Amino acid sequence: xxxxxxxxxxxxxxxxxxxxxxxxxxxxxxxxxxxxxxxxxxxxxxxxxxxxxxxxxxxxxxxxxxxxxxxxxxxxxxxxxxxxxxxxxxxxxxxxxxxxxxxxxxxxxxxxxxxxxxxxxxxxxxxxxxxxxxxxxxxxxxxxxxxxxxxxxxxxxxxxxxxxxxxxxxxxxxxxxxxxxxxxxxxxxxxxxxxxxxxxxxxxxxxxxxxxxxxxxxxxxxxxxxxxxxxxxxxxxxxxxxxxxxxxxxxxxxxxxxxxxxxxxxxxxxxxxxxxxxxxxxxxxxxxxxxxxxxxxxxxxxxxxxxxxxxxxxxxxxxxxxxxxxxxxxxxxxxxxxxxxxxxxxxxxxxxxxxxxxxxxxxxxxxxxxxxxxxxxxxxxxxxxxxxxxxxxxxxxxxxxxxxxxxxxxxxxxxxxxxxxxxxxxxxxxxxxxxxxxxxxxxxxxxxxxxxxxxxxxxxxxxxxxxxxxxxxxxxxxxxxxxxxxxxxxxxxxxxxxxxxxxxxxxxxxxxxxxxxxxxxxxxxxxxxxxxxxxxxxxxxxxxxxxxxxxxxxxxxxxxxxxxxxxxxxxxxxxxxxxxxxxxxxxxxxxxxxxxxxxxxxxxxx
Amino acid sequence: xxxxxxxxxxxxxxxxxxxxxxxxxxxxxxxxxxxxxxxxxxxxxxxxxxxxxxxxxxxxxxxxxxxxxxxxxxxxxxxxxxxxxxxxxxxxxxxxxxxxxxxxxxxxxxxxxxxxxxxxxxxxxxxxxxxxxxxxxxxxxxxxxxxxxxxxxxxxxxxxxxxxxxxxxxxxxxxxxxxxxxxxxxxxxxxxxxxxxxxxxxxxxxxxxxxxxxxxxxxxxxxxxxxxxxxxxxxxxxxxxxxxxxx
Numbered sequence: 042x043x044x045x046x047x048x049x050x051x052x053x054x055x056x057x058x059x060x061x062x063x064x065x066x067x068x069x070x071x072x073x074x075x076x077x078x079x080x081x082x083x084x085x086x087x088x089x090x091x092x093x094x095x096x097x098x099x100x101x102x103x104x105x106x107x108x109x110x111x112x113x114x115x116x117x118x119x120x121x122x123x124x125x126x127x128x129x130x131x132x133x134x135x136x137x138x139x140x141x142x143x144x145x146x147x148x149x150x151x152x153x154x155x156x157x158x159x160x161x162x163x164x165x166x167x168x169x170x171x172x173x174x175x176x177x178x179x180x181x182x183x184x185x186x187x188x189x190x191x192x193x194x195x196x197x198x199x200x201x202x203x204x205x206x207x208x209x210x211x212x213x214x215x216x217x218x219x220x221x222x223x224x225x226x227x228x229x230x231x232x233x234x235x236x237x238x239x240x241x242x243x244x245x246x247x248x249x250x251x252x253x254x255x256x257x258x259x260x261x262x263x264x265x266x267x268x269x270x271x272x273x274x275x276x277x278x279x280x281x282x283x284x285x286x287x288x289x290x291x292x293x294x295x296x297x298x299x300x301x302x303x304x305x306x307x308x309x310x311x312x313x314x315x316x317x318x319x320x321x322x323x324x325x326x327x328x329x330x331x332x333x334x335x336x337x338x339x340x341x342x343x344x345x346x347x348x349x350x351x352x353x354x355x356x357x358x359x360x361x362x363x364x365x366x367x368x369x370x371x372x373x374x375x376x377x378x379x380x381x382x383x384x385x386x387x388x389x390x391x392x393x394x395x396x397x398x399x400x401x402x403x404x405x406x407x408x409x410x411x412x413x414x415x416x417x418x419x420x421x422x423x424x425x426x427x428x429x430x431x432x433x434x435x436x437x438x439x440x441x442x443x444x445x446x447x448x449x450x451x452x453x454x455x456x457x458x459x460x461x462x463x464x465x466x467x468x469x470x471x472x473x474x475x476x477x478x479x480x481x482x483x484x485x486x487x488x489x490x491x492x493x494x495x496x497x498x499x500x501x502x503x504x505x506x507x508x509x510x511x512x513x514x515x516x517x518x519x520x521x522x523x524x525x526x527x528x529x530x531x532x533x534x535x536x537x538x539x540x541x542x543x544x545x546x547x548x549x550x551x552x553x554x555x556x557x558x559x560x561x562x563x564x565x566x567x568x569x570x571x572x573x574x575x576x577x578x579x580x581x582x583x584x585x586x587x588x589x590x591x592x593x594x595x596x597x598x599x600x601x602x603x604x605x606x607x608x609x610x611x612x613x614x615x616x617x618x619x620x621x622x623x624x625x626x627x628x629x630x631x632x633x634x635x636x637x638x639x640x641x642x643x644x645x646x647x
Numbered sequence: 648x649x650x651x652x653x654x655x656x657x658x659x660x661x662x663x664x665x666x667x668x669x670x671x672x673x674x675x676x677x678x679x680x681x682x683x684x685x686x687x688x689x690x691x692x693x694x695x696x697x698x699x700x701x702x703x704x705x706x707x708x709x710x711x712x713x714x715x716x717x718x719x720x721x722x723x724x725x726x727x728x729x730x731x732x733x734x735x736x737x738x739x740x741x742x743x744x745x746x747x748x749x750x751x752x753x754x755x756x757x758x759x760x761x762x763x764x765x766x767x768x769x770x771x772x773x774x775x776x777x778x779x780x781x782x783x784x785x786x787x788x789x790x791x792x793x794x795x796x797x798x799x800x801x802x803x804x805x806x807x808x809x810x811x812x813x814x815x816x817x818x819x820x821x822x823x824x825x826x827x828x829x830x831x832x833x834x835x836x837x838x839x840x841x842x843x844x845x846x847x848x849x850x851x852x853x854x855x856x857x858x859x860x861x862x863x864x865x866x867x868x869x870x871x872x873x874x875x876x877x878x879x880x881x882x883x884x885x886x887x888x889x890x891x892x893x894x
Contacts, residue, residue, distance in 0.1 A: 277844065277851055324854040328838050330755070477749040480742035482685055482715055483708035486678045490705050490736050493892045495773035495826050502777060509785045513792055520796040 079143045084109040084171040088164075088181040090154065091196045096189035097159055102196050103128065103152040104312065105178060107171065111135035111148040115170040120152070123162045126183070127155045132284040132314035136233055149312035151284075156185040197223065199231075199315035200257075201283045207321045209435050210276050212338040213244070213373065214320065218267040218283040220313070221257050228252055228263040231313075232288035240275035240322075247370065251296035270370070276324040284314040325433055331440050333429030335375035341432045342366045346448045348425070354453040355420050361413040362393055363428070363445050371396045371407040377430035377445070379413055385426055386416035420452045534575045535646045541571045542643055546636075553632050558625025562612045565635055569606065572642035586610035592645065602641075605634045677703065681712055690719040701729075707737035714746060723754050724836045724858040724889065731834075731891045738769050750859070759832050759861035760877050761825075768825030776826055780819040787812025831864040833874075833890035835883070842881035846871035853881040862888065 084107055091102040107114060111133065122128045132151040137144040156162060166180045186193070197220075204215040216236055222228040230250070236243045247270035254263050273279050288308045325338075342365070349360035365374055379387035395409035415425060424447035434441045496502045526533045545568035552560040570581035573589050589606050590598045597603065608631065612623040681696030697713035700706075714729030727750055733743035751758060761769075768776065790808040799805070835856035843850030846868045856862070862874035862883070871882045 276853055324852065326839070326855065328857065477745065477752055479715065479718065479749055480711075480745050482682055482712045483742065484682070485708060486700065487706045487708040487737070489709075490707075490774075493705055493732055493735060495735075495830070495892070496777035497773065497823055497826050498830060498892075506781060509788075513785075513788055516796055517792055520792075 076139075076143045078110070078137065079108075079140065079145045080110060080113075080172070084113075084174070084176050086169075086176060086178045088179050090181055090183040092194040093182075094184045094186060094193055095156065096186050096193065097156055099155065099189060100196070100198075101154045101156075101183060102131075102198075102314075103154045103164065103181065103183075105150045105152075106312075107148050107176075108145060109148055109171050110146045113172045114148055114150075116150055117167070117169065120164065121167065122154075122164050125156050125158045125160065125185075126162050126164075127157070128164075129153050131282065132237075132312055134233060134235070134284055134286065134312045136286050136310050138308075138310060147310055149286075149310075151312055151314050154183065156183065159185045159187040161185070197287070197311070197313055199283050199285065199313045201281060201315040201318045203281070203318050203320055206319070207323070208273065209323050209325055209338055209433065210273055211325065211336055212433075212435055213270045213272045213370075216269055216271050216281065216283075216318075218269075218285065218315065219257060220265040220267075220285075220287075221260070222263045222265075226262045228265055229287045230265050231267055231285035232310075234267050234269075234283065234285035236269060236271055236281055236283055238271070238279050238281040240273060240277075241279060241281070242272045242274055244270040244272065244373075249296075253296075272373070273320065273322040276322050278319055279322050280317045280319050282315055282317045284312060287311045287313060326438070326440075329440050331429070331431035331442050333377040333444065334431045334433070334440060335377055337374055337430075337432035338435060339367050339369070339432060340434055340436070341374075341443055343430065343443050343445055346425070346445055348448050348450060351448070351450040352453070353417060353450065355417055358414055358416050359450070361415055361425055361445075361448065362410055363390070363413065364395075364408055364410040366406060366408045368401075368404065368406050370398070370405070371409050374409060376411040377428050380426060380428060382426055384417065384419045384422060386418055387426070388414040388416075417452045422450075422452060424449045531575070538571055538575045539643060539646050542568060542639065542646070545571055546639060549632070549635075553629060556625070556629060558623070558628050559616060561625075561629055561632075562609060562616060562623070565609050565631075566613045568635075568639055569609070569642070572639060572646065575646060592642065601634060602638055605631050605638060609635070678709055678712070681709075681716065685712070685716055685719075690716050694720055694722075701732075705732070705736065707733045707740050707743065710736065711740060711743045711746070714743065718746070718750060722858075723750060723756075724834050726750055727756075727834050727859040728836075728889045728891060731832075734769070735773060735891060738772060754857065754859055756857060756859050757861065757877055759863070762828065764821045764825030765829040765832075766825070767822045768829060770822070773826045776819055776822045780816055780823055783812045783815035783819065787816060830892045831890070833862060833864065833888050834858075835860045835862065836887055836889045840883060840887045842874070842876070842879065842883055843871075844881060846873070846882040850882060853879055856883070864888070864890065 087106045089104050091104055093101075095101045116130075116133070120128060129152060130150065131153045133149070135146060135148045138147050139145075161182060161184050163180050163182045167178050168175045169178055170176070200219040200221075202217045202219065204217075208214050218231070218234060218236075220229060220231055230252075234248075247268075249268045251266050251268075252263055253266055254261065257264050267283075267285070271281070288310060344364040344366065347362040349362070353359050363376070365371065365376070367374075376390040379389060390411035390413045393410040393412040396407045397409070398405050398407050413428070427447050428445040430443050430445055431440050432443060433439070492499075545564060549561065549564045549568060552564055567581070569589050570584045573584055573592055574581040576592060577584065577588060579588075586606050586609075589610075590603055593602055609628070612628055615621060615623055677696045677700040681693045681700060684690075684696055685693035694713060694716035697709055697716055700709040701713055710729045710733035714726045714733065717729055718726035727747060730743040730747045730750070733740050734747070737743075747758075750756070771779075787809045790805045790812060793799070794801075794805045835858055838858040840856040840858070840860075841852045842854050842856055844853055845851070856876065860876060862876045864872045864874050865880070866873045867885075868882075870885045872885055872888055873880065874883050874888060
C-alpha cells in the first residue's frame with residue numbers, strides 16, 4: 042500500500058502543470074522599452090523668416106515649426122502671401138526630440154520665399170488643423186531691402202552637388218550635401234538627411250559623412266559633407282533636393298579632417314534644405330545588348346576564373362571562382378546566370394568574398410568574387426563552359442562583352458553516377474524541346490479571308506442583325522394579332538364585311554356610271570346584305586329587306602330610308618321573278634340616298 | 648425578250664465566275680511565285696509577292712509566308728506583324744505560332760501582355776466568335792418564340808434549348824470582347840523607336856523600343872499614338888507602330 046502511494050505521488054508530481062511560459066516577442070519588448078511619443082500637449086506653431094531681412098531677389102526661408110506629429114498636420118496647398126512675395130514649399134520633416142521620459146515630435150515645414158520689391162511684408166495668421174483641431178499659425182514679417190549687403194545675415198542652407206548630371210537608368214551617381222560652417226568656423230552636423238527625388242533609389246548603405254576643411258563659396262573653412270549614392274529608376278529629367286536637421290550630435294560614423302569646432306550643448310533642430318539639382322537620365326539602348334547582361338553599368342573587368350580543382354570525375358562537383366573588379370564601389374552587381382548546357386549542371390552563383398575596397402591612385406576600386414558550382418555530366422569536355430556576361434559602359438555608350446572565359450580541366454572517364462546520367466538526359470531533353478527553329482513555308486494558299494478586321498468591328502455585321510430582328514418581331518406581331526382575332530371573332534367578321542362593302546361600293550359606282558340599272562340593283566342589294574350580315578347569324582345571301590330595315594330606327598324605317606331599301610329589294614325580286622321591268626332611271630337616281638344608307642351601315646360595322 | 652434577259656444574266660454570271668477565277672489564279676500565282684523566289688533565296692522578291700498575295704486576298708498561309716520572307720530579310724517587326732496576322736486568321740496555325748516564339752526568343756522580345764479575354768479570343772478565329780454569338784442568340788430567341796407561334800406541343804425541350812442558346816451566347820461574350828480589345832495591339836516597326844512623354848517631335852524620350860516590341864494603343868492624338876508596353880507608357884509616331892489589325 043505504501044509503495045502504491047509513493048508511485049501515485051510521484052506520478053502526480055511528474056504531471057505537467059500547464060503549457061510552458063511563452064517567450065516574449067523581442068520586437069514587442071523593444072517597442073515597449075522605447076519612450077512614448079508625446080501627443081497630448083497643446084500644439085503650438087512657431088513661425089520665422091530665415092533671415093528676417095533679405096535683399097530683393099534673394100531667397101529667405103519661411104519656416105514653420107510645430108510640436109506635433111507630421112501626419113497630424115493638415116498643411117494647406119497654398120498660403121496667402123502678399124503679391125510681391127513668391128512662396129514655394131521646399132521641405133517638410135519630422136524629428137523626435139528627447140524629453141523627460143518621452144519623445145517630443147517636432148514637425149517643420151519650409152517654404153522658399155523671394156520678394157520682387159523692397160518693403161515690409163507680412164504673411165498673416167491662418168488656421169491649420171492639427172490632430173483634428175484648429176490651431177492658429179501666427180503671422181510673420183519679412184523685411185526686404187533694395188540692395189544686398191555683406192552685413193545682412195544669410196540663411197543657413199544646404200548645397201547639393203551631383204558628380205554626374207547625365208547618366209543612364211540604373212547607373213549609380215554620387216550625391217553630396219554640403220553644410221558650410223557658420224560664424225567663428227563652428228560647424229554643425231546633419232541628422233535625418235533625405236535626398237528627395239521622384240524615381241530614384243537612395244542607397245542608405247553607401248552613406249558617408251565627414252567634416253573637412255576646404256574652400257566653398259569663396260571661403261575656406263570646415264564644412265560638413267554628407268555623401269550618398271543614388272540610382273535613377275526612370276528615364277527623363279529628375280530633380281533632386283536635400284533636406285536635413287541641424288543637430289550637434291553624430292549619427293553614424295564620421296571622419297574629421299583638419300581643424301573644426303563643433304557646437305556643443307543641447308541640440309537645436311532646424312530643418313535646412315537645398316535648391317534642386319537636376320540630372321538627365323537616358324534609357325539604356327535596346328540595341329547592341331549582348332548575352333549575359335544583368336543590368337551592370339560601369340566599367341568592369343573579369344579576372345581569369347579559378348577552379349577549386351582541375352581534375353574531377355563525372356558527377357563530382359567543382360567550384361569556379363570569378364572575380365569582378367571595377368573603379369568605385371561594386372555593391373549592386375548581379376552576376377551572370379549560368380548557361381543551360383546538356384553536359385554541365387551549373388548552379389547559380391553565390392558570393393564567395395567581397396566586396397573588397399582598395400585605395401588606388403584614381404580613388405577606390407572594389408572587387409567581388411562569386412562561385413559557380415559545376416557538375417560535369419559527361420567526360421567529353423576539356424574545359425569549363427564560357428559564361429556570357431556583358432555590362433553597359435556609360436562612357437562609351439555601348440554594351441561591352443566581358444564573357445567569363447573557360448578554364449582547362451581534366452574529367453575522369455570513370456562511371457557516371459545514376460543521378461548524373463539522369464541529369465544529363467533531362468538536360469538534353471530540355472534543350473531538344475526548347476530549341477526553336479523557323480518553320481517552313483505553307484505550300485497551299487488556304488481559304489482566304491475577306492479582311493483582317495473582325496466581324497465584331499464591322500458595322501455591316503451589326504446592321505445585318507436587323508434582318509432576324511425584323512423577322513422575329515414580325516412573327517411575334519402576327520401571332521399576337523392572330524390570337525386577338527381568335528379571342529374576338531366578331532372583330533374579324535366586321536372587318537371583313539367592311540372590306541367586302543368597300544369592294545361592292547366601288548362596283549356600285551362603276552355600274553351607276555355605266556347606267557346599268559339591272560346590275561345597279563343587284564350590286565346595291567348585295568352591298569346592303571354584306572353591310573348587315575355581321576349583325577345576324579346568317580350569310581349575306583339569306584338576308585331580306587326586312588332584316589336590313591331592322592338595323593334602322595323606327596322613324597327611318599317608315600321614312601325615306603325604308604322606302605329606298607324596300608324599292609331596291611322589290612326591284613331585285615322583280616328582276617328575278619317578274620316579267621315587268623323596273624324603271625331603270627328612277628332606280629339609278631336612288632344612288633345618293635343609297636350611299637347615305639350604306640354610310641350609316643358601314644358606321645355600324647366599326 | 649425573256650430569253651434576252653436570261654442570256655444577259657447568264658453572260659454576267661459567266662463573266663463574274665471567270666473574273667473570280669482570274670483573281671484566284673492571280674492570287675495563287677503570287678503565292679506560288681513567292682514560294683519560288685523564297686526557295687531561290689531571293690527573299691526581298693518573295694516578300695513582295697507574298698505582300699501582293701495578302702493584299703489581294705488575305706489568308707493565314709500567305710501571311711505566314713510573308714512573315715518568313717520578312718524575317719529572312721532581317722525585318723523582325725514586319726515578320727512578327729505578319730505572323731501575328733496569320734494567327735488572327737487561323738489561331739491553329741502552328742507554324743506561325745512557332746515562328747513567333749522563335750523570333751521573339753531570337754530578338755529577345757516579349758510577347759504582348761494579353762488579358763484573359765484576349766487569350767480566350769485566340770482559341771478560335773475572330774469571326775467564328777461573332778458568328779457563334781449571334782447564332783446562339785437568335786437560336787435562343789427562336790426557341791423562345793417559335794413554340795408559341797407554331798403551336799408546338801408543350802414540352803421542356805424548347806426551354807432547355809433557350810437556356811443552351813443563351814448560355815453559349817453569354818460564354819462567347821468575353822471572347823468577343825477580347826477580339827475587340829486585341830485590335831489595339833501592335834508592334835514597334837523600327838529599332839530605337841522613341842517612346843515620348845508628349846505627342847510632339849521634341850518630346851522627351853521615355854524609352855526606346857526595339858523593333859517588334861509589342862504595345863497596346865490606349866489613345867490617339869494627331870499623328871501620335873499613346874501606347875502601353877509591358878514596362879511603360881508613352882507617345883509614339885503613328886508610322887513607327889504597326890497594328891496587327893487596323894481599326
